[in-house]
Amino acid sequence: MSMDHTGSHDLMDFPRIQFPNFFKMLRSKFLIHFVILPYLDQNFSIKNFLDGAKEAALVVSDRLASGDMDALRDLVTPEALTEIQANYARMSVRERCDLRLDRRAISPIVIPYELGMIIEEDEDVQKRWVEITVIFHVHRKLMDDDGNLSTSAYMHPDFTVCNYRFIRNFTKGVSDSWTVNVVNHFKPNLRRDE
Numbered sequence: 001m002s003m004d005h006t007g008s009h010d011l012m013d014f015p016r017i018q019f020p021n022f023f024k025m026l027r028s029k030f031l032i033h034f035v036i037l038p039y040l041d042q043n044f045s046i047k048n049f050l051d052g053a054k055e056a057a058l059v060v061s062d063r064l065a066s067g068d069m070d071a072l073r074d075l076v077t078p079e080a081l082t083e084i085q086a087n088y089a090r091m092s093v094r095e096r097c098d099l100r101l102d103r104r105a106i107s108p109i110v111i112p113y114e115l116g117m118i119i120e121e122d123e124d125v126q127k128r129w130v131e132i133t134v135i136f137h138v139h140r141k142l143m144d145d146d147g148n149l150s151t152s153a154y155m156h157p158d159f160t161v162c163n164y165r166f167i168r169n170f171t172k173g174v175s176d177s178w179t180v181n182v183v184n185h186f187k188p189n190l191r192r193d194e
Helices: 022-040 046-066 078-088 093-097
Strands: 111-122 125-139 159-169 179-186
Touching: 022 111, 022 125, 046 093, 046 111, 046 125, 046 159, 046 179, 078 179, 125 179
Parallel strands: none
Antiparallel strands: 111 125, 125 159, 159 179
């Protein structure tokens, strides 16, 4: 009996986000211009962040597809890695291979879905983190002979959406870099297993 490999096993328990939300994008722009730039990081650039997010997604996806969980320890938060490892163990070989992203297949439009702030008061120190959720659209084998995206690409069973969320500690006196705390790849045009 053949199994239907639908890509239904998520790496993390996180809502599947396929398209941008206008109100969340407005809120994110507000936070960038009125909180991050003046108070947290005067050099922050959403374009540079998204370029880095794409590179990180390529590295993380390659290591996931190879099953190299140890190589993810510096890129993914420990909590996320624990959940990813548990769910990865339930995936078929095909699902694991499908995790690898090809740079040429990622849509040039990388979508910053939501920017959020976490603030915690602790012994006269205000701890601050910023999280940014990003949506990648991946069109494997969906190009025509001229290298253009097929008009039916978004309906194709191989159309893949990736959700990555990045977190960085902006607490005063703390030196930190962006780390992945959510990873999900899914094919919205395939049914999920019950």
